[in-house]
Amino acid sequence: MKKTLLATTFSLAALTLAALPAAAEGQRKLITILTAPEPQTQLMAMVLTMNAVAKGAEAQVLLCGPAADIALKEAPESATAGQAPKGASPQGLLKMMVEKQNVKAEVCAIYLPGKGADASVLMDGVTAAKPDVMGAELIADDTTVMSF
Numbered sequence: 001m002k003k004t005l006l007a008t009t010f011s012l013a014a015l016t017l018a019a020l021p022a023a024a025e026g027q028r029k030l031i032t033i034l035t036a037p038e039p040q041t042q043l044m045a046m047v048l049t050m051n052a053v054a055k056g057a058e059a060q061v062l063l064c065g066p067a068a069d070i071a072l073k074e075a076p077e078s079a080t081a082g083q084a085p086k087g088a089s090p091q092g093l094l095k096m097m098v099e100k101q102n103v104k105a106e107v108c109a110i111y112l113p114g115k116g117a118d119a120s121v122l123m124d125g126v127t128a129a130k131p132d133v134m135g136a137e138l139i140a141d142d143t144t145v146m147s148f
Helices: 002-026 039-054 065-071 090-100 111-115 131-138
Strands: 029-034 058-063 104-107 126-128 143-147
Touching: 029 039, 029 131, 039 058, 039 090, 039 143, 058 065, 058 090, 065 090, 065 104, 090 104, 131 143
Parallel strands: 029 058, 029 143, 058 104, 104 126
Antiparallel strands: none
């Protein structure tokens, strides 16, 4: 009886542990926080986010400071110029992820007031973050935060 109970306990534990990675994998969330002004860093942040989405992550991008300029309809050339090796730009990858991969993109809540602008200056699909909502998302158990 003891051996049967012990064997059953180990079997259930093994099944439970085997199921955990599969459950966690489907619920993985990534928040990319981008503040860096350098176009190469901005592009790499978009490339890594895009690759995480391709692997099944649900992603969102929070753009703050000079990096938020890539979300402008009239973005600076540094955000739109293609870079080696594939000619991609930070804004181009952001647009693609927002339009085709349902990536949520937001600018920091203080970005637009700091520029003296409203949401009409942002490219389609980008909104201003709500600090309380973003704060909760950042500390959620299933969230990975990547910051540049």
